[in-house]
Amino acid sequence: MIRPDEIRSYYDEFDAPITALDCGRKCAPYNPSGKPFCCDICHAVPTAYAGEWEYLQANTGLWHEWLADKCVDREAERLEELARLRAETPDNMALIECLGPDKCERDFRALTCRQFPFFPYLTSDYRFIGLGYYWEYEEQCWVISNLDVVSDEYRRQFIAxxxxxxxxxxxxxxxxxxxxxxMRQEFAKRRRAIPLLGRDGGVYKVSPASERLRRVAVENLPKFGPYRVAAALPFPDEVAEMQRP
Ligand code: SF4
Ligand code: SF4
Incomplete structure (x- = not known):
């Protein structure tokens, strides 16, 4: 278990932005709330390890316990949502909510903020071979459709x-x-290969059945949702314009 007094060093050593540009400006126009998807509690609920949660509570007022009280109308729905996510969350983690992107304190972003949209991808024999992404966010997260923007330094810090x-x-x-x-089971059902940012610096597609890796050009990875449409337009910002009321 990570102790509260260790958390600062985790944060300091995993602080590089994913990319030089502010990716929140790329995805927020497609979210009706106007917030970047990963900072919108109605789309993603952050978690913190027990020691991390202790550290955050002692050092910042940015976070509070998630109560599922923002995105549902009825109390019964709220309790149902709370019970559902708590059941899916390991005992050593707390579900938490921040004050919102306009009040973000960069130094006190949780590890889940820093890693989003990625998770450490492991082979079936538990080797950590690179960064996979949370595929549930393919349609929302601009980074997933633009993996070429992920900096080498971010990848290095994530792996470390x-x-x-x-x-x-x-x-x-x-x-x-x-x-x-x-993820392998889901992608096998969909007959898709898994995109992977390898720990060796390469970009790969992983066969979900055989787990074989094939090196690919990052520019050739697929784009999703509005980002696929945007990429096909001569001026990508036109999509955001077209979607404004
Ligand atoms: S990581 Fe993805 S969802 Fe989060 S701000 Fe960047 S593009 Fe948006
Ligand atoms: S702490 Fe910052 S990065 Fe994390 S969810 Fe809140 S606004 Fe987003």
Whole structure:
């Protein structure tokens, strides 16, 4: 388990932005709330490890416990949503909510903020071979449709952070191993290969059945949702313009 007094060093060593430009400006125009999807509690609920949550509560007023009270109208729905996500969340993690993107404190972003939209992808024999992405966000997250923008430094810091974390919390290998397996099953059903930013700096497609890696040009990876439409237009910002009321 990571102790509260270790968290600052995790944050300091995993602080590089994904890309030089502010990707929130790329995705927010497609969200009716106007917020970047990963900072909109109605789209993504952050979590914190127990020691991390202790550290955050002692050092910033940015976060509070998530109560599922923003995105549903009825109390019954709220309780149902709370129960559902709590059941899906491991006992060593808290579901948390920040004050919102206009009040973000960069130094106190949780590890889940820093890693989004990626998770450490593990093979079926538990080797951490690179960055997979949370495929549920393919239609929302601009970065997923533009993996070429991910900086080498971000990739390096991500890998170092999770190498360290797995060393301290080996049980997380099980959690991410299970998530990687779930992705393989889902992508096998869809007959799709899994895009992967490899820990060796390469970009790959992983066969979900055989787990074989094929090196690919990052520019040739697929785009999704509005970002696919935008890429086909001569002036990508036209899509955002077209979607404004
Ligand atoms: S990581 Fe994805 S969802 Fe989050 S701000 Fe960047 S583009 Fe938007
Ligand atoms: S702390 Fe910042 S980066 Fe994290 S969810 Fe809140 S606004 Fe987004």
């Amino acid at each position: 952070a999770f190498d360290r974390l797995f060393d301290r919390m080996p049980e997380e290998l099980d959690a991410y191993g299970g998530h990687s397996e779930h």
